[in-house]
Amino acid sequence: MSAPILPGATLGMFGGGQLGRMFALAALRMGYRVSVFAPEESHPCGEVASRVHRADYDDLDAVRAFAQTCDVLTIEFENIPSATLEAAAEWAPVRPAGALLHTTQNRAREKQTLRSLGIPVAPFHLVESAEDLGAIAQEARFPGVLKSCAWGYDGKGQRRVESAADLEAAFSELGQRPTVLEEFIDFQCEISVVGARGLDGQVALFEPSLNHHRHHILDVSLSPAPLPEAVLSDACNMARQILTQLEVVGVLCIEFFVQRDGSLLVNELAPRPHNSGHLTIDAHACCQFEQQVRAICGLPLGSTERKVPAAAMANLLGDLWQGGEPNWAAALQDPGVHLHLYGKGQARAGRKMGHLVVTDSSVQGAERRVLAARDSLAAAKGVR
Ligand code: AMP
Numbered sequence: 001m002s003a004p005i006l007p008g009a010t011l012g013m014f015g016g017g018q019l020g021r022m023f024a025l026a027a028l029r030m031g032y033r034v035s036v037f038a039p040e041e042s043h044p045c046g047e048v049a050s051r052v053h054r055a056d057y058d059d060l061d062a063v064r065a066f067a068q069t070c071d072v073l074t075i076e077f078e079n080i081p082s083a084t085l086e087a088a089a090e091w092a093p094v095r096p097a098g099a100l101l102h103t104t105q106n107r108a109r110e111k112q113t114l115r116s117l118g119i120p121v122a123p124f125h126l127v128e129s130a131e132d133l134g135a136i137a138q139e140a141r142f143p144g145v146l147k148s149c150a151w152g153y154d155g156k157g158q159r160r161v162e163s164a165a166d167l168e169a170a171f172s173e174l175g176q177r178p179t180v181l182e183e184f185i186d187f188q189c190e191i192s193v194v195g196a197r198g199l200d201g202q203v204a205l206f207e208p209s210l211n212h213h214r215h216h217i218l219d220v221s222l223s224p225a226p227l228p229e230a231v232l233s234d235a236c237n238m239a240r241q242i243l244t245q246l247e248v249v250g251v252l253c254i255e256f257f258v259q260r261d262g263s264l265l266v267n268e269l270a271p272r273p274h275n276s277g278h279l280t281i282d283a284h285a286c287c288q289f290e291q292q293v294r295a296i297c298g299l300p301l302g303s304t305e306r307k308v309p310a311a312a313m314a315n316l317l318g319d320l321w322q323g324g325e326p327n328w329a330a331a332l333q334d335p336g337v338h339l340h341l342y343g344k345g346q347a348r349a350g351r352k353m354g355h356l357v358v359t360d361s362s363v364q365g366a367e368r369r370v371l372a373a374r375d376s377l378a379a380a381k382g383v384r
Helices: 018-029 060-068 082-089 098-104 107-116 130-139 164-173 229-245 288-296 363-376
Strands: 010-014 033-038 051-054 072-075 124-127 144-148 158-161 179-183 189-197 203-205 209-214 217-223 250-258 264-270 310-317 337-341 352-360
Touching: 010 018, 010 082, 018 033, 018 288, 033 060, 051 060, 060 082, 072 082, 072 288, 082 098, 098 107, 098 264, 107 179, 107 264, 124 130, 130 164, 144 164, 158 164, 189 229, 189 288, 203 229, 217 363, 229 250, 229 264, 250 288, 310 363, 337 363, 352 363
Parallel strands: 010 033, 010 072, 033 051
Antiparallel strands: 124 179, 144 158, 144 179, 189 203, 189 209, 189 250, 209 217, 217 310, 250 264, 310 352, 337 352
């Protein structure tokens, strides 16, 4: 096995969003340098990174020049083109590997891979072209959800399809590109497991969190998920199997639907830290970002133990800025509130601007306090 990449080395990050920023904060604390590659003029990661390279992902000369200055490369955003990762890998290891990203960048490939591992997923049909629609309309069960195979996240590129008669219109609305038609799952709730796998095959999992979504975007995460032990251990077993069989080196989040009978379906994989794991920064011995640093550097993984009985995270979307700057002082009236802001200049509706975390002796208490803190942001807004 190759020697670990030690503090002082330069960690390269493709993507400049908040996940890159929180990775950089963890890496800098550990004594690494972080160099970021992103096409945007300014971004959340740029404010904290040691160096910023600005170029398009398909400028492969720029990608190679960047990779030459890094000891290892990682991603904070899974839709980095394969050619970019291949060019980078000529100069430094890319972790997780481009092959894993190739799988997770496409819903059909991801579902087929999971199915081949024996992992349950929602029943689905692949729609490659309009010619497939007739047969699928006959075979599929409705209602369903039609999802673009590529570039889907936070419910983008999705249409609910009530009946076979709606299928053609939904396919047209999604641009007639390859899609999967998934059966609509009347689930009890959604959970996720963030896990890491090291270069030596060691796996460490954070316990599952319970996730509430609003308009398809994560709204609140709770840890521990108040669900029967059998459900939680099933989720952990599947997560361990996926990390191991896909030979992940890095962090991977597995999102699940918990059905009414307690059985699980995997909804989606994200080959990076995840919004539902942000509470690990304040609540766990080693957070998901430190774990990403350790995994990609070939170091032993950290402890995923929770330091407190329970934690809750509430996202702060750009909508909260409507009518003025949120009232930060009001939210921080509760001394246990942790405020995380990503340094984004423009607060657009639906844009993830930051999050709040509260730890407490019970998950109900943590949830109540984090929601109260978020509600208080709207009270008596300050002036920008
Ligand atoms: P996704 O982008 O696939 O993670 O979807 C975003 C959210 O839409 C999920 O977290 C669910 O809340 C909802 N959703 C997606 N697929 C389905 C489905 N097949 N049945 C019911 N709800 C779904």
